[in-house]
Amino acid sequence: MTEKILGIDLGTTNSEVALYENGTMTIIEGPDGKMLPSYVGLDDSDNLLVGGPAMNQFVLYPEKTIKSIKRLMGQTSPVPLGESSYLPQEISAMILRHLKNIAETSLGYPVHKAVITVPAFFSDSQRQATREAGQMAGLEVVKIINEPTAATLVYESNHKGAKRVLVYDLGGGTFDVSVVELQDDVIEVIASHGNNNLGGDDFDALIEKLLMTQIEEDGFSDISRQAQARIRRAAENAKKQLSNQPFALIEEEYLSERDGIPYNLSVELARHEYEEMITPLLDETLDSVHLVLKDAGLTSSGIDEILLVGGSTRTPLLQQRLEKVFGKAPRFELDPDLCVAAGAALQAAMISGEEIRAVLVDVTPYTFGTSAIGEIDGEFSLNMFVPVIKKNSPIPVTRSELFYTAADFQHTVEIKVYQGEAKNALENIEVGSFLVEGLSELPSKNEIIAKFSLDSNGILQVSAIEKVTGLEKSITIDNVITDENRDSLDQARDKIRQLFGEEEQENYTAESIETGDSTSKNVGNSRKVQAEALIDKARSLFDTAGDDDREDMIDLIENIDQALVDDNENLLLELMEELSEIIFYMES
Numbered sequence: 001m002t003e004k005i006l007g008i009d010l011g012t013t014n015s016e017v018a019l020y021e022n023g024t025m026t027i028i029e030g031p032d033g034k035m036l037p038s039y040v041g042l043d044d045s046d047n048l049l050v051g052g053p054a055m056n057q058f059v060l061y062p063e064k065t066i067k068s069i070k071r072l073m074g075q076t077s078p079v080p081l082g083e084s085s086y087l088p089q090e091i092s093a094m095i096l097r098h099l100k101n102i103a104e105t106s107l108g109y110p111v112h113k114a115v116i117t118v119p120a121f122f123s124d125s126q127r128q129a130t131r132e133a134g135q136m137a138g139l140e141v142v143k144i145i146n147e148p149t150a151a152t153l154v155y156e157s158n159h160k161g162a163k164r165v166l167v168y169d170l171g172g173g174t175f176d177v178s179v180v181e182l183q184d185d186v187i188e189v190i191a192s193h194g195n196n197n198l199g200g201d202d203f204d205a206l207i208e209k210l211l212m213t214q215i216e217e218d219g220f221s222d223i224s225r226q227a228q229a230r231i232r233r234a235a236e237n238a239k240k241q242l243s244n245q246p247f248a249l250i251e252e253e254y255l256s257e258r259d260g261i262p263y264n265l266s267v268e269l270a271r272h273e274y275e276e277m278i279t280p281l282l283d284e285t286l287d288s289v290h291l292v293l294k295d296a297g298l299t300s301s302g303i304d305e306i307l308l309v310g311g312s313t314r315t316p317l318l319q320q321r322l323e324k325v326f327g328k329a330p331r332f333e334l335d336p337d338l339c340v341a342a343g344a345a346l347q348a349a350m351i352s353g354e355e356i357r358a359v360l361v362d363v364t365p366y367t368f369g370t371s372a373i374g375e376i377d378g379e380f381s382l383n384m385f386v387p388v389i390k391k392n393s394p395i396p397v398t399r400s401e402l403f404y405t406a407a408d409f410q411h412t413v414e415i416k417v418y419q420g421e422a423k424n425a426l427e428n429i430e431v432g433s434f435l436v437e438g439l440s441e442l443p444s445k446n447e448i449i450a451k452f453s454l455d456s457n458g459i460l461q462v463s464a465i466e467k468v469t470g471l472e473k474s475i476t477i478d479n480v481i482t483d484e485n486r487d488s489l490d491q492a493r494d495k496i497r498q499l500f501g502e503e504e505q506e507n508y509t510a511e512s513i514e515t516g517d518s519t520s521k522n523v524g525n526s527r528k529v530q531a532e533a534l535i536d537k538a539r540s541l542f543d544t545a546g547d548d549d550r551e552d553m554i555d556l557i558e559n560i561d562q563a564l565v566d567d568n569e570n571l572l573l574e575l576m577e578e579l580s581e582i583i584f585y586m587e588s
Contacts, residue, residue, distance in 0.1 A: 005142060005352050006103055006114040007344030009150070010092060010130065011038055012070040012199060013172025013311065016341035017099040019107070020349035020356070025154075027338050030102035031536070035337055038172075040094050041065035042082040050098040059229045066091055068201055071173045073133075074126035089129040093136035100137055114139045115348040117340050119169065120146040121176040121194035142351055148178035150343025151309040152187050155334060166292075166303045168322060168330070169340075170285060171310035173199040177288050179296040179303070191296035193288040198281065200239065200312035206277045207235035211250065211267060220256045220263050227255045231265075242271045243314040246402035246449055247467070271402070275317045282318055289325065306330035311337045329390070367391040368452055368460060371416050371425035373406055385418060385425040388452040396581075398453040405439065405446040412437045413448060415464045417477065432477040436464045439471065455581065531560055534576055534583075541586055549582055556582070 007018045014035035018027045027034045032052040041054035042064045049057065049065075058065040064082050069091040078085035096116075103111050116139075118130050127144050134141035148167035156165070163182045169175065176194025180187060211231050215223065230252055238248035248269045254262040293299060306322055308330050313319070323329050334342075346356055367387045374384030388399050405413060413436045420428025439446060447467040454460045463474035538553045545553065556579045563572040 002352050003113060004107070004109075004111055005348035006100070006111055006139075007150075007341055007346070007348045008096065008099055008114050008116045008134075009147070009338075009341035009344060010070065010096065010116055010118075010133070011171055011340075012068050012174060012201065014038055014337060015095055015099060016338055017103050018338075018341040018345035019103065020342075020345040020354060022354075025342055025345060027341060028103050028106045030098075030106075033537070036095070036099060036102070037067075038069065038095055039065060039067050040069070040081065040091050046082060048094065050094055059233060060226055062225050062229045068173045069095075071197055071201075073129045074123060089133040090136060092130070092133035096133055096137035096139060100139060112138070112140055113142050113348075115143045115145060115344045115351070116141055117145055117147045117150045117344045119171075119174045119176045119194060119196060120148050120178045120189055120192035121174070121196060126196070143347060145344065145347055146178070146189055146192075147309060147340045148176065148180055148192070148307075149187055149189055150340045150347065151307055151334075152180045152182070153343040153346045154339050155307050155331065156182055156187070163304045164298070164302060165305045165307055166289070166326075167307045167309060168285070168289070168313065169194075169309040170312040170318070171199050172312070173197070173201050175199055175285055175288070175310075177285070177292050179292055179298065191292045193292040193295065195284070195288070198284065199310070200236075202281055203239050203278050203312065203315075204232065204235045206281075207238055207250075207269065207274070208232050210269070210277070211235060211265065214267055215255065215263075215265060218263065218265075220258070223256050227252075230255065238269055239274070240314075242269070242274050243316065244398060245400045246271045248274075271316075278315070278317070282315075282321060285318075286321060286325065289322075300326045308332045308336050309340060333393070366419045367421055368417065368419055368431075368454065369425075370403075370418065370450055370462075372403055376423045381424065383425045385420070385423055385428060388450060389454055391421065393454075396453070396455045398451065400449055400451040403448045403450055405442075405444055405448065408443045409441050410444070410446065411439050413439065413464065415450060415462065415473075415475075417452075417460070417462050417475070431460070432462070432475050434462075434464075434473055434475040436466065436471065436473040439466055440469055442468070531564060531572060531576055534579055535560060537583055538579055541583065545586060549586060553579065553582055 004019060004021065007020070009016045015038050016027055016035055018025065020026075030036060030051070036051045037055040039051060039054035039058060041049040041057055041061065043049055043053075043057065054065055055067070058067065066079060066081055069079070069088050072079065072088040073092065075088055078087050079091065081091070100111065100114075114134060116130055116134055118127055122130070131141045131144060147169050151167055151169065152165060156163070165180050165182065167178045167180055169177065174194065174196050175198040176192055178189050178192040181190050208231055211234070215221075234250050234252050238250050241248040250265065250267045250269060252265045255265055256263040293303075303326055306326055306328065308319070313332065313336050319330055319332070349356060368389045369385055369387040371383050372386050373382055374386075375381065376384055386401065388401050389397055414433060415436065416425070416433040417431050418425050418428040419431050422428050436448070449465045449467055451463045451465070452460065460477040461474060462477070463472055465472045535557050538557060542550055542553070556575055560572060560575045560579065563575055
């Protein structure tokens with residue numbers, strides 16, 4: 001058997017490991033899921049912690065935990081960890097070794113080789129440090145490839161002909177932008193620019209600064225390191241919420257105390273306030289975009305597609321700014337956190353001699369939104385279409401937008417749900433509508449939050465919430481993804497399962513073929529790991545679940561355990577999908 005080569009994205013905030021084998025892409029899951037938090041720490045007994053356990057203790061023991069080590073790669077100064085100090089590549093080696101162990105546990109056999117990705121703007125010393133980290137982890141690093149190259153590989157795995165794409169990669173700690181030229185099977189980075197110290201961590205820092213200012217205004221200027229770490233975590237969570245919601249409520253209890261009275265922080269941050277804070281950083285990235293175009297001898301019109309990579313590209317304002325520069329919407333149908341690891345695995349498979357097939361994902365073929373008062377091509381309109389879930393968004397997906405009442409003391413608002421791409425809502429297809437009645441006696445601009453949730457079965461749930469009171473009305477619309485797209489959707493769903501290692505196969509045993517029994521047997525080790533991780537995730541939500549949801553989850557967990565005992569993969573997949581949907585709606 002040809003020795004397998006792993007694909008690894010060694011990230012600032014999270015790291016991932018993937019394997020492409022026999023036409024199937026698998027993002028290998030460990031106890032933390034598909035994404036391993038890039039944290040290293042020591043517990044009370046000085047035992048090594050990597051990933052989730054290290055991240056969880058960061059709040060209590062920041063002095064015994066290291067994060068964002070990727071920003072220090074290539075530097076020769078050691079970093080302290082507990083009573084000892086380590087070079088940055090040694091800390092990275094601990095993360096890589098953990099990823100190697102996760103892969104070997106899941107696959108059931110040892111793996112010794114890997115392709116590891118780095119930002120295109122990494123220097124030679126940073127690349128060498130990455131290679132050394134791999135070697136320290138017990139891996140032969142067969143290739144170091146640029147992250148934009150990896151992303152382009154997975155986005156364009158079935159590309160034919162010539163094309164120029166711009167890869168905008170904004171991760172947790174680094175940013176780079178590259179112009180990549182494709183000519184059939186050849187992918188070449190022709191220009192790159194970036195900043196190895198700009199990323200989502202800096203967005204977090206701006207929110208953290210806002211929170212610290214509020215704490216000081218409340219008279220608590222001296223807080224503990226543990227409290228500061230909690231504030232940093234709260235800032236990161238708020239950033240993530242604001243990618244999908246118009247507001248984030250930041251609450252942290254008992255940050256300090258005075259005269260025995262605890263101090264609790266409560267701050268509401270609006271998306272537009274957050275966007276004002278991060279605009280200078282986004283401007284800096286766009287300056288790099290213009291520089292890389294100049295270096296490539298191109299204008300924005302010479303770019304055929306914009307590909308988004310890195311979790312921070314989920315920021316709506318960023319997507320809007322890029323669309324304005326290039327006159328076309330960026331592509332984001334692949335998970336920006338996972339596509340680099342998937343691309344590294346494709347490169348690894350090519351080196352191994354595998355035949356590469358197209359990698360696609362499950363996306364919505366339409367834009368869904370509502371209507372509002374506004375302008376269409378500079379003219380006033382009562383029917384301006386406001387997209388909420390945009391075409392080609394990966395599903396399942398949940399998005400929220402903020403709207404306002406138009407008149408003073410408006411008691412009722414009608415929410416109309418449209419499907420289509422036209423600027424005038426009336427030119428799109430109305431798929432449903434509902435009334436929100438009994439609004440508060442308030443002047444105009446009463447805030448209404450519209451929330452759209454679309455699942456992979458084509459079921460769209462739309463709710464409208466009056467922010468000041470929590471008054472909520474909703475509608476469920478079945479089969480908004482029409483039958484004419486069902487075949488292509490099913491194909492895309494099969495391929496996204498391949499990408500994320502969730503393919504539904506009919507691996508019949510010889511016995512089942514002979515008897516005509518279509519029950520799939522032989523649940524693989526990787527599937528068992530996925531099931532166990534899903535069960536752990538469900539159990540972590542028990543405390544916040546309602547009675548009905550908790551009861552349903554307990555029943556599903558028991559049935560999943562039995563399906564594992566019975567070695568029944570078809571039933572296992574059905575049960576895992578049901579449990580995943582409950583978790584999805586709880587986390588939404």
